[in-house]
Amino acid sequence: xxxxxxxxxxxxxxxxxxxxxxxxxxxxxxxxxxxxxxxxxxxxxxxxxxxxxxxxxxxxxxxxxxxxxxxxxxxxxxxxxxxxxxxxxxxxxxxxxxxxxxxxxxxxxxxxxxxxxxxxxxxxxxxxxxxxxxxxxxxxxxxxxxxxxxxxxxxxxxxxxxxxxxxxxxxxxxxxxxxxxxxxxxxxxxxxxxxxxxxxxxxxxxxxxxxxxxxxxxxxxxxxxxxxxxxxxxxxxxxxxxxxxxxxxxxxxxxxxxxxxxxxxxx
Numbered sequence: 001x002x003x004x005x006x007x008x009x010x011x012x013x014x015x016x017x018x019x020x021x022x023x024x025x026x027x028x029x030x031x032x033x034x035x036x037x038x039x040x041x042x043x044x045x046x047x048x049x050x051x052x053x054x055x056x057x058x059x060x061x062x063x064x065x066x067x068x069x070x071x072x073x074x075x076x077x078x079x080x081x082x083x084x085x086x087x088x089x090x091x092x093x094x095x096x097x098x099x100x101x102x103x104x105x106x107x108x109x110x111x112x113x114x115x116x117x118x119x120x121x122x123x124x125x126x127x128x129x130x131x132x133x134x135x136x137x138x139x140x141x142x143x144x145x146x147x148x149x150x151x152x153x154x155x156x157x158x159x160x161x162x163x164x165x166x167x168x169x170x171x172x173x174x175x176x177x178x179x180x181x182x183x184x185x186x187x188x189x190x191x192x193x194x195x196x197x198x199x200x201x202x203x204x205x206x207x208x209x210x211x212x213x214x215x216x217x218x219x220x221x222x223x224x225x226x227x228x229x230x231x232x233x234x235x236x237x238x239x240x241x242x243x244x245x246x247x248x249x250x251x252x253x254x255x256x257x258x259x260x261x262x263x264x265x266x267x
Contacts, residue, residue: 004222009077016219017051017081023206023215025112028141028260029054031200032112033061035262036139041066042107047096047128048114049073052082055089058110070106072099075223096124101131109138113260116142116177125190125263132267144199144259145178151204151256154243155213158236163228170224171216180261187263195265204258209241212254 004012038044038058046055049071059069070090073079079091094100096111097120109128118124125140132138146153152171160168177183180197187195206212213236217228228236241248247256 004077006076006080008222009075010080011077012219012222013051013075013077013081015215016078017085019211019215020219021051021053023212024204024258025050025053026057027202028112029057031202032110032139032141032262033058035264036108036110036137038062038067038108043068043105043133044070044108044110045099045101045106045128045131046071047099047109047111047124048117049082049091050075050078050112050114052078052085052089052091054110054112055082056086059086059088072096096127098123099127099131103130104133104136105131107133107136109136111140113141113143113174115140115263116174121186122190125187125192129190129192129265129267132265134267136267138195138263138265138267140263141200142177142183142261142263143175144261146172146175148178149175149256149258151212151244151247151254151258155216155236155240158239158243161239162232162235163226167221167226167228170221170226178261183261183263192265195263198262198264199259200262201257201259203255205253205255208252209244209248209254210237213237213240 032054044058049055052071055069055071071082072092072094074095076093083091096118109132115121128138156168156171159171183197248254
């Protein structure tokens with residue numbers, strides 16, 4: 001997290017919540033929870049919870065209903081924003097590779113678009129299975145490959161042309177687990193060969209291309225130590241608008257397909 005101060009982390013997390021969550025992660029959270037099927041009285045853990053959209057929707061869906069929900073993230077800024085959104089959920093700092101919980105502690109384990117960023121993906125999956133109760137449900141989502149995500153493919157290329165290869169590679173990182181063969185191998189190597197891999201379809205919907213660009217520039221680039229000038233941002237917006245013309249409506253909204261994959265396991 002580039003040694004950012006807590007106020008800087010909070011600012012980035014707030015931008016992430018305001019710019020990225022509504023456009024991408026609210027609708028995905030619904031799909032993740034549909035797959036996880038939480039029931040009244042379940043204990044739920046949301047790993048790499050970010051600002052907590054999956055945990056919050058789980059709580060709202062069930063109206064409480066005796067659910068016990070914990071959100072875990074390594075970023076204190078994300079957790080600060082999450083706590084400001086809901087005090088009914090336990091927000092805890094920690095990493096996926098060393099979950100600070102006893103064996104068989106949770107009925108439902110979810111992790112939305114975090115696996116790609118874990119330092120040790122095998123250890124993270126093993127830890128999630130370790131703390132899952134027998135009969136518990138695990139759902140981990142990852143993005144499909146960039147070739148199948150036209151919006152972010154165009155955006156990554158624009159960042160690369162204007163800001164350089166390092167920034168383009170940072171944009172490509174979230175899509176690094178898009179190959180289902182790779183996912184199956186990862187599950188097998190992690191000791192969960194029975195995990196089911198399925199592809200799901202969704203649509204990204206930003207109010208305009210500038211918001212789409214700023215979601216990355218302000219919502220997570222600071223965590224990677226990436227800074228762009230206003231001129232570079234303007235150029236990225238212009239080039240992305242040109243590349244995505246067929247996905248932009250008359251009122252400027254940009255909507256494009258954004259498929260992803262789920263790793264699902266019933267222990």
